[in-house]
Amino acid sequence: MTAINDVVDLSRDGEIAVITVNSPPVNALSAPVRDGIATGVTSAVSDPDVKAIVLICAGRTFIAGADITEFGKPPRGTSLHQMIDVIESATKPVIAAIHGTALGGGLETALGAHYRVAVPSAKLGLPEVKLGLLPGAGGTQRLPRVVGAEAALKMVTSGNPIGAKAALDSGLVDELVDEADLRGGAIAFAQKVVAENRPLKKIRDRSVTADPALFAEFRAANARKFRGFDAPEANIKCIEAAVTLPFEGGMKRERELFMGLMTGTQSAAQRHIFFAERQAARIKDLPEGTTPRPIKSVGVIGAGTMGGGISMNFLSAGIPVTIVETNPEALERGVGIMRKNYEASAAKGALKPEAVEANMGRLSPTLDLEALKDCDLIIEAVFEDMAIKKEIFAKLDRIAKPGAILASNTSYLDVDEIASATSRPQDVVGLHFFSPANVMKLLEVVRGAKTAPDVLATAMGLAKTIGKVAVVAGVCFGFIGNRMLRARQDQAQALILEGAMPWDVDRVLYDFGFPMGPFQMADLAGLDIGWNAATSKGETVRDRLCEAGKRGQKTGSGFYDYDEKRNRTPSKVAEEIILAKSAELGITRRQISDEEILERCIYPMINEGAKILEEGIAQRPSDIDVAWIYGYGFPVYRGGPMFYGDTVGLKAVLDGLQKYEKVHGSAFAPATLLARLAGEGKSFRDLN
Numbered sequence: 103m104t105a106i107n108d109v110v111d112l113s114r115d116g117e118i119a120v121i122t123v124n125s126p127p128v129n130a131l132s133a134p135v136r137d138g139i140a141t142g143v144t145s146a147v148s149d150p151d152v153k154a155i156v157l158i159c160a161g162r163t164f165i166a167g168a169d170i171t172e173f174g175k176p177p178r179g180t181s182l183h184q185m186i187d188v189i190e191s192a193t194k195p196v197i198a199a200i201h202g203t204a205l206g207g208g209l210e211t212a213l214g215a216h217y218r219v220a221v222p223s224a225k226l227g228l229p230e231v232k233l234g235l236l237p238g239a240g241g242t243q244r245l246p247r248v249v250g251a252e253a254a255l256k257m258v259t260s261g262n263p264i265g266a267k268a269a270l271d272s273g274l275v276d277e278l279v280d281e282a283d284l285r286g287g288a289i290a291f292a293q294k295v296v297a298e299n300r301p302l303k304k305i306r307d308r309s310v311t312a313d314p315a316l317f318a319e320f321r322a323a324n325a326r327k328f329r330g331f332d333a334p335e336a337n338i339k340c341i342e343a344a345v346t347l348p349f350e351g352g353m354k355r356e357r358e359l360f361m362g363l364m365t366g367t368q369s370a371a372q373r374h375i376f377f378a379e380r381q382a383a384r385i386k387d388l389p390e391g392t393t394p395r396p397i398k399s400v401g402v403i404g405a406g407t408m409g410g411g412i413s414m415n416f417l418s419a420g421i422p423v424t425i426v427e428t429n430p431e432a433l434e435r436g437v438g439i440m441r442k443n444y445e446a447s448a449a450k451g452a453l454k455p456e457a458v459e460a461n462m463g464r465l466s467p468t469l470d471l472e473a474l475k476d477c478d479l480i481i482e483a484v485f486e487d488m489a490i491k492k493e494i495f496a497k498l499d500r501i502a503k504p505g506a507i508l509a510s511n512t513s514y515l516d517v518d519e520i521a522s523a524t525s526r527p528q529d530v531v532g533l534h535f536f537s538p539a540n541v542m543k544l545l546e547v548v549r550g551a552k553t554a555p556d557v558l559a560t561a562m563g564l565a566k567t568i569g570k571v572a573v574v575a576g577v578c579f580g581f582i583g584n585r586m587l588r589a590r591q592d593q594a595q596a597l598i599l600e601g602a603m604p605w606d607v608d609r610v611l612y613d614f615g616f617p618m619g620p621f622q623m624a625d626l627a628g629l630d631i632g633w634n635a636a637t638s639k640g641e642t643v644r645d646r647l648c649e650a651g652k653r654g655q656k657t658g659s660g661f662y663d664y665d666e667k668r669n670r671t672p673s674k675v676a677e678e679i680i681l682a683k684s685a686e687l688g689i690t691r692r693q694i695s696d697e698e699i700l701e702r703c704i705y706p707m708i709n710e711g712a713k714i715l716e717e718g719i720a721q722r723p724s725d726i727d728v729a730w731i732y733g734y735g736f737p738v739y740r741g742g743p744m745f746y747g748d749t750v751g752l753k754a755v756l757d758g759l760q761k762y763e764k765v766h767g768s769a770f771a772p773a774t775l776l777a778r779l780a781g782e783g784k785s786f787r788d789l790n
């Protein structure tokens with residue numbers, strides 16, 4: 103074996119040269135990897151004893167893409183295009199041997215090869231769209247030439263990989279080889295190619311056609327999903343180019359569109375989130391070598407919407423759950439809803455039919471809290487009431503086995519006070535799931551003053567097991583997400599009393615990229631959350647809507663009126679209530695611009711985020727971004743509130759806050775940290 107450089111080796115197996123990339127963790131195409139592959143191929147081609155070349159990777163995966171950390175830096179070494187050209191124009195067959203994930207530039211590399219073999223568990227995809235990009239090394243031109251324009255459109259715009267079997271069926275992979283022996287299988291395949299004197303198949307020489315209507319139909323069918331994003335449209339244009347232009351023309355178009363995305367703010371935001379999400383899993387002051395506690399069984403208290411959704415996460419991950427309720431009807435209802443949710447997923451094809459019973463079979467419903475005595479983790483998901491929570495935790499302290507983790511799903515309450523009801527505050531942690539808990543990806547892990555390091559490590563590991571993105575938060579009212587949400591809600595309420603209408607505020611935030619505005623969200627959640635008919639004083643617009651029986655979508659009206667199909671129209675009654683309330687408060691209503699609506703909703707959130715950082719509630723600005731993207735639908739192409747603040751410029755945010763502070767007072771008083779960073783010409787990203 104010859105080492106070409108630190109990350110690429112060249113070896114021989116009879117007449118077959120084997121180029122092995124070994125660049126952990128994911129064999130990304132850094133400059134040394136590109137140089138090494140190009141040199142390896144060139145040297146194998148010039149070796150008269152070599153008849154074919156296998157390109158394979160060591161470690162957990164085939165090449166998982168371009169090296170994202172190189173983006174935005176000056177180019178070094180062999181470019182990806184040059185490297186793929188060397189492979190494709192090799193005069194001896196090159197066979198890519200794929201395991202793990204061949205993604206992005208990795209799949210583009212494999213598409214440059216003349217043949218591809220894969221193990222059955224391999225996955226192949228072009229995920230660039232998820233980074234706000236498009237496959238910029240020929241992927242958009244070569245993929246459709248193999249799998250057809252329609253399948254290519256789906257792959258590049260969703261970014262989702264396909265399995266090896268589907269890749270074989272579509273011609274993307276030529277042969278599946280034994281899972282346990284990729285190298286042996288690839289070499290045997292190469293020998294076959296040589297023995298049969300198979301041609302050097304260059305994908306670039308193929309052509310692809312498509313019904314011209316395909317593209318318009320595809321755009322129309324996905325308009326909602328692609329709303330606000332630049333990358334899907336650029337990807338579609340590239341596939342269009344593949345069917346309308348010769349290969350070189352298509353490559354040129356791909357390059358232009360790639361550069362447009364690469365230099366834009368959306369891709370910068372989406373790449374920020376890629377790394378932020380991974381960064382969030384790291385707890386800064388966790389002692390090295392902290393071992394998580396094993397979690398083999400989970401108890402959930404409360405079979406309501408949250409308790410049911412939380413349970414589903416563990417059941418789906420193969421972890422048995424004991425769910426406890428106080429009355430049989432509520433238990434039966436809760437369990438029934440979980441089953442229905444699983445059945446709905448199976449009907450949509452998102453879940454294998456047999457998984458419904460397998461998942462439900464792991465659930466033990468009970469009315470007896472004592473049944474939790476053997477659980478490794480117990481999550482309380484009852485009503486937001488401190489007295490009730492403390493009573494439950496005192497009971498758990500008596501029931502739970504030593505070392506069990508006791509968690510609360512509280513969204514606002516003081517986790518330290520809850521922990522004080524037990525004799526083991528070190529085992530208590532907040533696990534704040536977001537509704538619907540089986541769907542939303544965020545998990546806020548609330549760290550109490552006494553929470554043990556191994557409890558935190560367990561929570562972070564468990565989040566990964568159940569497919570969540572975890573963000574650590576300290577104890578304060580509303581933690582990271584809801585505390586910032588409140589800053590926005592306060593402004594939304596103020597704006598409708600000053601002159602805007604709920605539908606104006608909703609439209610501005612929808613256009614910004616949120617899936618819905620605050621009033622639509624309130625109608626969806628139910629206006630009567632936290633409202634009490636007996637004690638209502640009709641102080642807020644919301645109180646009055648509730649008093650008028652308008653409690654949101656479930657009653658057919660709230661801020662909006664809803665028809666049977668849940669189409670909404672602005673509510674006249676809501677409008678009258680708002681106008682009356684403004685008059686009572688002596689407010690002369692005025693025209694409020696969209697710009698003001700946006701700034702007054704978003705800047706206080708950024709400011710609150712700065713306070714959260716100052717107080718050490720969040721570890722880093724990027725954690726706040728992750729929380730808002732995965733828990734509240736902040737548009738990922740804006741990178742989260744803190745990244746957005748950086749994009750606008752902290753000086754501009756500070757100026758905006760000061761301008762509104764003069765008129766509206768202390769709600770806009772700038773955080774010290776924000777003022778300091780703005781004064782120093784810095785950004786939040788300098789703190790990450």
Ligand code: 3H9
Binds near residue numbers: 381
């Ligand atoms: C592209 O290819 C552009 C081209 O079309 C054209 C250019 C001209 N680069 O996710 P994990 C790091 S765009 C650099 O925890 P997993 C990651 O940050 C690229 N680093 O593991 C992490 O580092 P750390 C298209 C990368 O097993 C570590 O590897 N490709 C890259 O859960 C482990 O990652 C993609 O978008 C990279 N490309 O999942 C694929 N990828 O340990 C992106 C990962 O310091 N990657 N790292 O935190 C993935 O989807 C997942 O990482 C993968 C493994 C599925 C591969």
